[in-house]
Amino acid sequence: xxxxxxxxxERGIPGNVEMPLAVERLPNGNTLIADAGDEAGxxxxxxxxxPVGSIVWNYNEGLRFAHSGRRMKNGNTLITDTTNNRLIExxxxxxxxxxxxxxxxxxxxxxxxxxLHYPNxxxxxxxxxxxxxxxxxxxxxxxxxxxxxxxxxEKELHHPHNANALxxxxxxxxxxxxxxxxxxxxxxxxxxxxxxxxxETLWWPRSGIRLENGNTLITDSKRHRIIxxxxxxxxxxxxxxxxxxxxxxxxxxxxxxxxxxxxDGHHQVIEVDRTGSIIWLFRNYRRPAPIxxxxxxxxxxxxGEDGIPKHWVLATRLSEGGGRLIWDVDNxxxxxxxxxxxxxxxxxxQQNIFVKVGQTYRVGAEIKTIEVKGAxxxxxxxxxxxxxxxxxxxxxxxxxxYFTGTNDWTHDLFEINVPAKATFAQxxxxxxHSGKVFVRKIMMNPI
Amino acid sequence: xxxxxxxxxxxxRQCSKLVExxxxxxxxxxxxxxxxxxxxTWTGGKDSTLTLWIIWQVCLEKxxxxxxxxxxxEGDEFEEIEQFVERMKREWSVPLEVCRNEDVLKTTDHQLxxxxxxxxxxxxxxxxxxxxxxxxxxxxxEAESYVGNHLMKTxxxxxxxxxxxIRGIFQGLRWDEHPARFNDDYFxxxxxxxxxxxxxxxxxxxxxxxxxxxxxxxxxxxxxxxxYERGYRSLGAKTTSLISVEGVPAWKQDLENTEERAGRxxxxxxxxxxxxxxxxM
Numbered sequence: 001x002x003x004x005x006x007x008x009x010e011r012g013i014p015g016n017v018e019m020p021l022a023v024e025r026l027p028n029g030n031t032l033i034a035d036a037g038d039e040a041g042x043x044x045x046x047x048x049x050x051p052v053g054s055i056v057w058n059y060n061e062g063l064r065f066a067h068s069g070r071r072m073k074n075g076n077t078l079i080t081d082t083t084n085n086r087l088i089e090x091x092x093x094x095x096x097x098x099x100x101x102x103x104x105x106x107x108x109x110x111x112x113x114x115x116l117h118y119p120n121x122x123x124x125x126x127x128x129x130x131x132x133x134x135x136x137x138x139x140x141x142x143x144x145x146x147x148x149x150x151x152x153x154e155k156e157l158h159h160p161h162n163a164n165a166l167x168x169x170x171x172x173x174x175x176x177x178x179x180x181x182x183x184x185x186x187x188x189x190x191x192x193x194x195x196x197x198x199x200e201t202l203w204w205p206r207s208g209i210r211l212e213n214g215n216t217l218i219t220d221s222k223r224h225r226i227i228x229x230x231x232x233x234x235x236x237x238x239x240x241x242x243x244x245x246x247x248x249x250x251x252x253x254x255x256x257x258x259x260x261x262x263x264d265g266h267h268q269v270i271e272v273d274r275t276g277s278i279i280w281l282f283r284n285y286r287r288p289a290p291i292x293x294x295x296x297x298x299x300x301x302x303x304g305e306d307g308i309p310k311h312w313v314l315a316t317r318l319s320e321g322g323g324r325l326i327w328d329v330d331n332x333x334x335x336x337x338x339x340x341x342x343x344x345x346x347x348x349x350q351q352n353i354f355v356k357v358g359q360t361y362r363v364g365a366e367i368k369t370i371e372v373k374g375a376x377x378x379x380x381x382x383x384x385x386x387x388x389x390x391x392x393x394x395x396x397x398x399x400x401x402y403f404t405g406t407n408d409w410t411h412d413l414f415e416i417n418v419p420a421k422a423t424f425a426q427x428x429x430x431x432x433h434s435g436k437v438f439v440r441k442i443m444m445n446p447i
Numbered sequence: 448x449x450x451x452x453x454x455x456x457x458x459x460r461q462c463s464k465l466v467e468x469x470x471x472x473x474x475x476x477x478x479x480x481x482x483x484x485x486x487x488t489w490t491g492g493k494d495s496t497l498t499l500w501i502i503w504q505v506c507l508e509k510x511x512x513x514x515x516x517x518x519x520x521e522g523d524e525f526e527e528i529e530q531f532v533e534r535m536k537r538e539w540s541v542p543l544e545v546c547r548n549e550d551v552l553k554t555t556d557h558q559l560x561x562x563x564x565x566x567x568x569x570x571x572x573x574x575x576x577x578x579x580x581x582x583x584x585x586x587x588x589e590a591e592s593y594v595g596n597h598l599m600k601t602x603x604x605x606x607x608x609x610x611x612x613i614r615g616i617f618q619g620l621r622w623d624e625h626p627a628r629f630n631d632d633y634f635x636x637x638x639x640x641x642x643x644x645x646x647x648x649x650x651x652x653x654x655x656x657x658x659x660x661x662x663x664x665x666x667x668x669x670x671x672x673x674x675y676e677r678g679y680r681s682l683g684a685k686t687t688s689l690i691s692v693e694g695v696p697a698w699k700q701d702l703e704n705t706e707e708r709a710g711r712x713x714x715x716x717x718x719x720x721x722x723x724x725x726x727x728m
Contacts, residue, residue: 294580295580298580299580299582299583301582333583333584346722358630362593362596362597362601364592364593364596365593366592374718374721374722375718375719375721375722377718393723394722394723395719395722395723398626402718402719402722404718411589411591411592411593413591413592413593413596415625417628417629417630417631419630430722432721432722433721441581441583441593443579443580443581443593443594445578445579445580445597447601
């Protein structure tokens with residue numbers, strides 16, 4: 001019998017904001033939020049919220065991990081539907097006015113023969129074209145409504161996340177894996193930049209915007225801070241919260257405040273003023289996955305109707321549309337589950353478990369891998385009372401061995417001490433890049 | 448065994464300071480508990496031997512006997528460790544109790560990898576398996592497996608506390624040996640629970656780095672197990688302990704930049720680099 005200490009809610013409930021990734025203040029005073037959805041890939045939507053927090057408009061038809069929603073001059077909303085590798089333009093009455101799937105005679109191909117690959121951001125420009133940040137193609141492009149590539153910046157970028165047009169005609173690009181913010185002119189020359197490429201200056205910056213005062217506001221995600229940089233490269237203003245918040249996008253309002261999308265940190269959008277005070281906040285989060293009193297079905301004896309081990313969640317949000325759960329049917333005395341994956345993102349099989357601060361737990365399992373090119377491991381993420389991870393980066397999380405290549409069944413055993421502020425642990429089997437990993441006999445007990 | 452290097456006077460003073468901090472913890476412990484309520488865990492490895500040596504120093508100063516000391520017999524021991532333990536037991540007059548899960552060892556006929564049927568175990572061991580959520584009818588006898596670890600180490604440890612009425616137990620853990628240790632305290636009170644006696648864990652050498660530890664051995668000429676001269680840095684069960692660098696004594700290895708527990712973890716940095724690319728995590 002599974003004892004539940006924290007119930008979960010139904011997945012994909014409209015209005016439940018699990019992971020806000022983009023935000024902007026509309027001329028009517030409302031706020032447009034792009035919600036990427038929950039860990040299992042449900043609930044991605046674009047919401048318009050009024051100042052008192054009521055949802056006045058939303059769009060959630062078929063979106064998968066949508067990263068951005070931008071209101072266009074014509075009143076439509078341009079949506080970057082990331083895992084679906086497409087852009088769509090949606091009218092206020094929720095009709096699709098344009099879809100990049102129609103480009104190239106219905107192949108979704110652009111005029112240069114390429115296809116959007118994990119696009120993260122798109123803005124409508126004044127001339128009716130779009131400025132698109134095409135992350136996994138490592139480029140930033142300007143395309144027209146028919147997919148004709150008008151301009152492209154494809155050099156030097158490493159998984160860029162946000163490019164936006166400046167009033168001087170230049171483009172500001174967040175070169176996230178390059179740990180830099182670049183200002184590019186139309187001739188594709190870098191005319192200003194911040195960050196030396198090391199994680200010491202910027203760590204996975206997600207966006208840079210030019211403020212009216214000429215400074216640049218950078219959302220420095222993994223250093224969980226917002227910084228304002230003078231043209232000479234000095235930090236003149238900083239904002240961070242007390243908890244680990246992987247800020248995503250910052251939008252400057254006309255009033256001189258900043259709207260910040262706080263991802264799945266505390267699952268909220270905040271508006272801060274120059275003193276760093278939070279003056280407005282939107283949060284409407286309920287956690288879909290239950291928290292079990294102890295590890296439940298660690299031996300995978302029970303399988304749910306969906307074919308996934310009961311009480312476990314197949315987390316596909318970061319899988320970029322690939323990967324699946326598999327079974328080793330020859331395993332004795334009963335089949336054991338595994339993950340098969342084939343691209344650069346990651347796939348997880350996970351469960352939430354109640355833990356006590358200060359307690360030490362021993363975690364163990366048997367793991368087998370087949371041709372894993374990236375890494376597979378068992379790791380633990382701890383979450384605070386607001387559902388925010390306590391870690392800035394996956395590699396900081398306590399883990400067992402990192403397996404690569406092919407390994408026969410191996411005992412994996414590690415100990416963890418529950419850090420302050422943790423309310424529950426998320427135990428995960430993870431795989432990234434490509435290959436197969438199987439797991440059996442997972443146990444986790446206080447010692 | 449003599450160290451093949453000299454420790455400077457300055458470094459000796461630094462090591463003395465570290466030892467004094469540890470002695471302070473031991474003295475505090477003696478003032479909180481009666482001698483018969485205290486116990487020591489020993490493996491013959493470098494950490495627990497240093498801890499034992501420091502406790503012995505305080506005992507000499509107080510004219511008190513060394514508290515009851517346990518060593519776990521997992522059924523997969525190095526002969527070199529057994530000989531070293533035997534020798535130190537005599538030299539320091541250690542009241543040593545070798546603790547084993549005899550029930551499991553009997554069932555396996557002391558053979559590694561023998562299949563253990565849960566129904567052949569005694570009630571206590573069956574209860575322990577139930578407590579950790581083990582759901583199968585049999586398991587292979589391996590000390591490094593989750594079940595093996597629990598039955599051969601944790602259960603034996605708890606039974607040692609129970610049997611001797613021990614309320615405070617010394618452990619040779621260090622902060623820098625493993626990330627899971629970073630938050631450990633010198634004194635940690637453990638609430639009792641089902642099959643787990645209430646007790647306090649005392650860790651006098653938490654603040655020693657691996658380098659500090661070897662310098663202290665050299666500075667005070669403390670005996671150690673000769674396996675460390677052959678390149679082992681961390682000693683566990685015989686079949687699963689690996690030499691880190693063949694023929695290079697532990698203290699001459701690159702302690703600061705390599706892992707203390709050798710094995711597949713050498714690939715970890717590379718794998719981590721790939722993991723780091725996963726933005727949202």
